[in-house]
Amino acid sequence: TNNIPVTETWMRKHRLLYDGATRHPFILSIRQGSVDFSSFKRWLVIGQDYIFVRSFVPFVASVLMKSCKESSVESDMEVILGGMASLADEINWFKKEASKYHVSLTSVVPQNANVTYCRFLESLTGQEIEYPVAITAFWAIESVYQQSFAHCLEEGGRVPQELQETCERWGNEGFGAYCNSLRDIVDRSLQKASAEVVSKAEVCFLSVVEHEVEFWNMSTGDA
Ligand code: HMH
Numbered sequence: 283t284n285n286i287p288v289t290e291t292w293m294r295k296h297r298l299l300y301d302g303a304t305r306h307p308f309i310l311s312i313r314q315g316s317v318d319f320s321s322f323k324r325w326l327v328i329g330q331d332y333i334f335v336r337s338f339v340p341f342v343a344s345v346l347m348k349s350c351k352e353s354s355v356e357s358d359m360e361v362i363l364g365g366m367a368s369l370a371d372e373i374n375w376f377k378k379e380a381s382k383y384h385v386s387l388t389s390v391v392p393q394n395a396n397v398t399y400c401r402f403l404e405s406l407t408g409q410e411i412e413y414p415v416a417i418t419a420f421w422a423i424e425s426v427y428q429q430s431f432a433h434c435l436e437e438g439g440r441v442p443q444e445l446q447e448t449c450e451r452w453g454n455e456g457f458g459a460y461c462n463s464l465r466d467i468v469d470r471s472l473q474k475a476s477a478e479v480v481s482k483a484e485v486c487f488l489s490v491v492e493h494e495v496e497f498w499n500m501s502t503g504d505a
Pocket of ligand 1: 331334335423424427494497
């Protein structure tokens, strides 16, 4: 059983928690078309996520730095750089959406759950955080989002027209392939890591999933 990738063992072990993020009531309501896309929800999806992404960029930059120093595989840098490029694109998209719905991005106040999540990201940017731990967080953050929105687009969904583009942005196959590349980096780097680093990475994975659940809890008022 030593051939099972570490991420696969985590997925089996923590399936319920993981599904709690990717099948969150808010995500299910998007899929079912029952979502209340009122001004509050628009403000959440656009405004709060815009704040999150702005904190996500320096975190990804720190992962990129680590990959340059610690990874022996050249393509790691390219995968992470591709992720940064899509974040640049995301920021522009948020701005476009915000102006479409008259949401003022500069006056959005970060909610508690978001502040906590952004702080967590910042705590992972330090040099003392091992590359396998940091890349694990990166993969988990992207994958939870990708799988959530991909689920909305699966057969039988009734995503409202105004949220179709949002779901496609993160749920598309290209983004899925990118997440798989990140997962492969995680599995490879953990294969060479000490047991201590592997367990730190697992804890980090769980924290990300919990933060993602809390992020969506903002939409249901449970935050
Ligand atoms: C909260 N998690 C959250 N926002 C995002 N944009 C992503 C993950 C993926 O980029």
